[in-house]
Each structure stands twice: as structure tokens, then as C-alpha cells.
Amino acid sequence: MKLVKTKMFKGIIHCETGLHIGGSSDEIEIGGVDMTVIKHPVNGEPYIPGSSLKGKMRSSLERVKGIDNRGEPCGCGLETCMVCRIFGPHRNTRHQLGPTRIIVRDANLNGKSRKEMQKHLQERGIMFFEKKTENIIDRAKGMALHPRTMERVPMDTDFDLEIVLQVYDMDNEAQLVDTVKEGLTWIEKTYLGKGGSRGSGKVTFNDLTLDGQPFSLA
Numbered sequence: 001m002k003l004v005k006t007k008m009f010k011g012i013i014h015c016e017t018g019l020h021i022g023g024s025s026d027e028i029e030i031g032g033v034d035m036t037v038i039k040h041p042v043n044g045e046p047y048i049p050g051s052s053l054k055g056k057m058r059s060s061l062e063r064v065k066g067i068d069n070r071g072e073p074c075g076c077g078l079e080t081c082m083v084c085r086i087f088g089p090h091r092n093t094r095h096q097l098g099p100t101r102i103i104v105r106d107a108n109l110n111g112k113s114r115k116e117m118q119k120h121l122q123e124r125g126i127m128f129f130e131k132k133t134e135n136i137i138d139r140a141k142g143m144a145l146h147p148r149t150m151e152r153v154p155m156d157t158d159f160d161l162e163i164v165l166q167v168y169d170m171d172n173e174a175q176l177v178d179t180v181k182e183g184l185t186w187i188e189k190t191y192l193g194k195g196g197s198r199g200s201g202k203v204t205f206n207d208l209t210l211d212g213q214p215f216s217l218a
């Protein structure tokens with residue numbers, strides 16, 4: 001098995017709504033935010049961990065392909081399983097598929113969004129985040145329980161997307177590429193992060209290129 005080439009996907013992850021990808025949710029900040037977004041430990045900026053993006057692509061693909069592994073990621077390790085081939089067979093050490101093909105980088109703030117956040121920081125002394133308070137309804141009693149405040153990255157924030165795909169001699173390159181595109185398409189159709197069924201996490205992938213060539217999702 002030989003590594004033939006790498007393919008590079010680049011683009012912008014654009015937040016159409018507020019986005020919440022959790023930091024340590026049990027950490028309560030001053031101001032009563034009990035669900036904070038994950039932030040870079042050095043510069044305090046929000047980012048989208050590669051693992052979140054990768055996990056969501058994988059679970060979306062498993063759902064559309066009807067893969068059911070009792071709530072666990074697919075670990076079949078079959079030659080024909082594009083999910084196992086690209087993302088790695090879950091907890092399966094006896095497969096012949098070779099290394100995980102996909103590398104999803106952490107998506108950092110895009111230059112424009114970084115400038116906006118920095119401006120906000122200088123002018124008001126705070127990072128710009130949105131706070132969304134949700135009431136949890138006790139249906140039996142018909143009353144609202146303790147409200148939770150969820151911090152979100154505000155809409156219109158842009159992050160830089162970078163995905164590397166490793167193509168081996170045993171792979172069908174077009175099939176790998178199409179599966180990655182399909183995974184991104186399903187994230188656009190659903191959501192990223194927490195609270196997707198309640199309005200958070202709508203994203204679009206803009207200015208996409210594959211090895212420098214522009215393309216758009218189906």
C-alpha cells in the first residue's frame with residue numbers, strides 16, 4: 001500500500017446563525033454563562049476543532065448510508081465502506097484499509113472575523129459573543145425550569161476550513177473526494193455544534209477549492 005498523493009480542500013465556514021461548540025460545559029463563568037464556547041487557550045479566540053467537524057461529517061454520512069452500529073461509529077472495516085476507509089474503522093484493529101485518509105485541521109477565525117473580534121475587544125474590552133438563554137420547560141407542570149445561558153459565536157463569523165485527503169494506490173480517488181463533499185453537504189443541510197434543532201449551528205461552506213480549483217457543493 002502506497003501513498004500516491006494528497007488532495008487539499010480549502011474554504012470558509014460561514015456561520016449563518018449563532019454557533020455553539022462547547023468548551024467545558026461545567027465551567028461557570030462570571031455573568032452566568034453556563035455553556036461556553038470552546039476557545040483557543042493562547043489567544044482566547046473561538047475555533048472549530050477539527051474533531052468536531054470530522055465527527056459531524058462522519059455521523060452524517062453514516063446516517064445517510066444507513067449504517068447502524070448501535071450508536072457507535074462504524075467499525076466494519078470492509079473494503080467497500082467509504083466511512084471506514086476515510087475516517088478509520090472504529091475500534092477495529094484487524095482491518096486492511098490502511099491509515100485514516102482524512103485530516104481535518106482546526107478551523108481558526110478567518111482574518112476578517114479576527115479583525116472584527118479584536119476591534120470589539122479593544123473598544124469594549126470583551127470578546128464578541130452572543131448569549132442565548134433557553135428555558136427548559138417542565139411539561140408536566142407547564143412551567144419553565146432554570147434557564148440556561150448558551151454562549152454562541154455570532155452569525156456571520158467566518159472560519160478557515162482546511163481538509164487534507166490522503167490517496168493511496170488502493171483507493172478510488174473520485175470516490176474519496178465525492179464522499180468528503182457529501183459529508184460537507186450534509187453539514188450544510190443540518191447543523192454544526194449544539195442546539196441545531198433549536199436554531200443554532202447553520203453553516204455554509206463558501207469559496208471552496210480543491211487543490212486550488214474552485215468547486216461548489218451539490
Ligand SMILES: [Zn+2]
Pocket residue numbers: 074075076077078081083084085089
Ligand atoms: Zn464501516
